[in-house]
Structure formats: C-alpha cells, structure tokens
Amino acid sequence: MNNIKACIFDLDGVIVDTAVYHYKAWKRLANSLGFDFTEHQNEQLKGVSRVRSLELILGWGGVTKTAAEQEILATQKNTWYMEMVNQMKPDEILPGAKEFVEICRKAGIKIALGSASKNSMTILNKIGITNLFDAVIDGNKVSKAKPDPEVFLTGAKALSVEPEECVVFEDAIAGVEAAKAGGMKVVGIGQPGVLDADLVISGLDKMTLDKLFKI
Numbered sequence: 001m002n003n004i005k006a007c008i009f010d011l012d013g014v015i016v017d018t019a020v021y022h023y024k025a026w027k028r029l030a031n032s033l034g035f036d037f038t039e040h041q042n043e044q045l046k047g048v049s050r051v052r053s054l055e056l057i058l059g060w061g062g063v064t065k066t067a068a069e070q071e072i073l074a075t076q077k078n079t080w081y082m083e084m085v086n087q088m089k090p091d092e093i094l095p096g097a098k099e100f101v102e103i104c105r106k107a108g109i110k111i112a113l114g115s116a117s118k119n120s121m122t123i124l125n126k127i128g129i130t131n132l133f134d135a136v137i138d139g140n141k142v143s144k145a146k147p148d149p150e151v152f153l154t155g156a157k158a159l160s161v162e163p164e165e166c167v168v169f170e171d172a173i174a175g176v177e178a179a180k181a182g183g184m185k186v187v188g189i190g191q192p193g194v195l196d197a198d199l200v201i202s203g204l205d206k207m208t209l210d211k212l213f214k215i
C-alpha cells in the first residue's frame with residue numbers, strides 16, 4: 001500500500017483522443033504553405049506546445065517565418081482545430097477514463113488535470129466532465145512546457161498534496177519525463193517499449209485502484 005492522495009491526468013491522448021484533430025489542422029496549415037505533414041510527424045508533437053509544434057513543422061517543411069507570421073499561423077491552426085473541438089460530444093471520452101476518475105473520487109483521491117493545451121477547459125466542457133476535477137492546470141497557467149515538471153507541481157500545489165503523493169497519467173514521452181522530474185509516480189498510456197513509466201497500460205479502461213496502490 002502506498003500513500004497516493006491525488007491523480008493528475010494529462011488530457012490529449014489520456015482522457016480524449018484529440019490527436020486526429022491536431023493532425024488535420026496542422027496538415028491543412030502545412031498544405032497551405034506548400035508542403036505535406038505526415039501522421040508520423042504528428043506523433044512527435046504529442047505533449048508539445050502549440051508554439052513549439054509550429055516551429056518543428058516549419059523546420060520539417062524547410063520554411064522560415066518571422067515571429068509575427070508564426071503567431072498568425074498558430075492562430076489559424078487553432079481556429080481550424082477549434083472548429084473540430086466545438087463539435088466534440090461526451091461519447092468521445094476514451095474508454096474507462098470517466099469511470100476511473102469517478103472510482104478515484106469515491107476512494108477520496110483528489111483529481112487534477114495537467115495539460116499543455118490552452119483549450120483544456122473548452123474540451124472538458126464539451127465532453128461534460130469539468131466537475132470531476134478539483135483543479136485544472138493547463139497551458140494558460142504555466143510558463144514552462146513538459147518535460148519541465150511545472151504543470152504537475154502546480155497541480156499538486158493546487159490540491160495541497162506532496163509530489164510523492166501523486167500519480168500522473170501521461171501518453172507523451174515528454175509528459176512521462178515531466179512527472180518523473182517532479183518526483184511523482186507515472187502511469188504511461190501507450191506502449192511499454194516507448195514509455196519509461198512505473199506502469200504502462202493501453203488505456204484507462206485497464207486501470208484499477210488495486211494497480212494504483214501497488215505502483
């Protein structure tokens with residue numbers, strides 16, 4: 001038995017699968033600039049901030065833009081992305097995610113969101129689970145991106161718990177690194193060979209309180 005008092009969940013790829021919407025919006029932007037953008041490249045943007053993602057994409061396309069132009073491009077991508085996000089419905093919550101959060105809450109475990117996305121609140125509202133979170137720490141509340149632990153440490157503070165009392169759920173390599181750097185336990189959502197976490201599962205439908213307390 002460990003002393004877990006809180007769970008901090010990443011959003012994209014853990015609670016919802018928004019990667020496909022990010023992919024479509026970035027691809028549309030890349031195509032408008034005259035080059036292509038692959039699903040393999042999109043994989044490398046998991047957990048990466050919007051600004052940094054754009055820098056990487058422009059680099060892959062061999063295109064140089066000024067800071068002012070980059071701001072316009074990032075805003076354009078976000079507009080296209082939000083057109084899709086605004087259509088999201090509660091049935092897009094990934095299998096087992098809502099159920100596991102509810103199980104944790106019933107067990108007295110505090111719940112926070114720890115996401116790089118500046119659109120986190122809109123997404124939580126669209127899928128109807130905002131009220132399950134005691135704290136929401138998103139891209140608007142932190143200045144240092146994952147793998148810096150700021151987002152998770154801010155989450156622990158908001159919940160009034162110590163880092164070692166938290167378990168983070170993450171699908172991105174940078175997110176797993178961030179949790180570890182913050183001194184937290186981490187459950188990877190994805191493939192064991194890819195994520196160097198304390199436990200790796202394919203999705204929250206495979207998570208139980210028993211596994212949580214054995215980490």
Ligand code: BG6
Pocket residue numbers: 011012022045046047048049050053078115116117118119120139
């Ligand atoms: C992360 C996603 O959760 O949020 C990234 O994995 C995304 O792909 C990042 O770039 C920032 O999201 P947003 O919604 O602020 O553009």
Ligand code: MG
Pocket residue numbers: 010011012013014046047170171172175
């Ligand atoms: Mg993620």
